[in-house]
Amino acid sequence: MTSRQIVGTFHGVVIEVAAWDGSAAAVDLSCACMFAEEVGGRPPVGGLAHLDAALDGQLLQLRAEGLFAATAGETLYLDPLPAAVAARALLILGMGTPTGWTARNLTPAVRQAVSTALMLGVESGALAPSMLDSGLGPDKTSGAPAAMVQGLAAALDAQARLQMAGLVRPLSLTRWVFDVGAERFDGAVRAFAAALADH
Numbered sequence: 001m002t003s004r005q006i007v008g009t010f011h012g013v014v015i016e017v018a019a020w021d022g023s024a025a026a027v028d029l030s031c032a033c034m035f036a037e038e039v040g041g042r043p044p045v046g047g048l049a050h051l052d053a054a055l056d057g058q059l060l061q062l063r064a065e066g067l068f069a070a071t072a073g074e075t076l077y078l079d080p081l082p083a084a085v086a087a088r089a090l091l092i093l094g095m096g097t098p099t100g101w102t103a104r105n106l107t108p109a110v111r112q113a114v115s116t117a118l119m120l121g122v123e124s125g126a127l128a129p130s131m132l133d134s135g136l137g138p139d140k141t142s143g144a145p146a147a148m149v150q151g152l153a154a155a156l157d158a159q160a161r162l163q164m165a166g167l168v169r170p171l172s173l174t175r176w177v178f179d180v181g182a183e184r185f186d187g188a189v190r191a192f193a194a195a196l197a198d199h
Contacts (some may be wrong), residue, residue: 016177034059104143146191
């Protein structure tokens, strides 16, 4: 059974942490970060490898062909999906090169993911940062929960302001999940809860 924990709410959206990856996330829109290359030229591991396998190797193939180079800010939207992917749709967020990358780069990526979910009118979304899967060490991933919550808050704050002005439809999103590895679950729950408490 998948470990899941609600860590708070923001603008009425329930925020969870779940020990699953981008292929197993049972949500309307599953989002996964992907770098232009892995650290040291090694193949991806963990959730990113699982996601590529669920897509019959096409994710890495698209990157190799340059059709989705995973440059910073680039996105790839996939729908429909094979049965091996639990979500209804998939959004891959390009993160650029891992060289010089820090967890602060997750803030705009998460804001883009949540904004896309709002634009699509889905009820649930999830995001897998794929940092460790791409070979980044603790020195690069420190502060990731706070950076991700900042991106989530920015998107939901903007949505609330636009809704007050009558410029967008009422919020459809009711649930957002941050994907983590099972071995990091308890620490992630504490970190995301603390980050949400600051907003």
